[in-house]
Amino acid sequence: GESVGLHLPTLSVQEGDNSIINCAYSNSASDYFIWYKQESGKGPQFIIDIRSNMDKRQGQRVTVLLNKTVKHLSLQIAATQPGDSAVYFCAEPTGNQFYFGTGTSLTVIP
């Protein structure tokens, strides 16, 4: 089956620093990826997506990088704020199913 995972279960950063959260996937045929943010007690919230015909996509304070050669994607958060503290998942749709990684818990230290 599909496998989507993350390198680090926890990440702590100082407020104002940049954060980088990584994700690896196994299906080389995957052509679409989404990053979700899940705050405590809430459902996953869409952050940004990227298609496999792109290497990079930027949003507001977030950038997703896709390296298809090593099947790796990363989420970069610029100037991390306390409100960014959450668990971050990468998700890989396959057909009509979405596979989620195990998540990285980001803690922002004021």
Added chain:
Amino acid sequence: EPEVTQTPSHQVTQMGQEVILRCVPISNHLYFYWYRQILGQKVEFLVSFYNNEISEKSEIFDDQFSVERPDGSNFTLKIRSTKLEDSAMYFCASRLGLAGYNEQFFGPGTRLTVL
């Protein structure tokens, strides 16, 4: 901004009892989903629903589970005879379904506790 809603927020039940978790997807969305998340674990796909029928389901979604769209707004997940291991957060999600719109919008979840 339209959002997915779920009720109840917390459901406590005895093992062997039936539970129905309710969701109201975003009104113009065409695809509907149920996921579960056991405490401390990743979000797991259960089932997807389109055009009034199940389009895909995972191995978790066995005969104890069923889904229904009883009217134009609600989307329900029924667990016929709950087990202790069914205790989890259950998330409903919906997706517009048009080409290029693949984002799923998630509800706040229902925490199911089976005693």
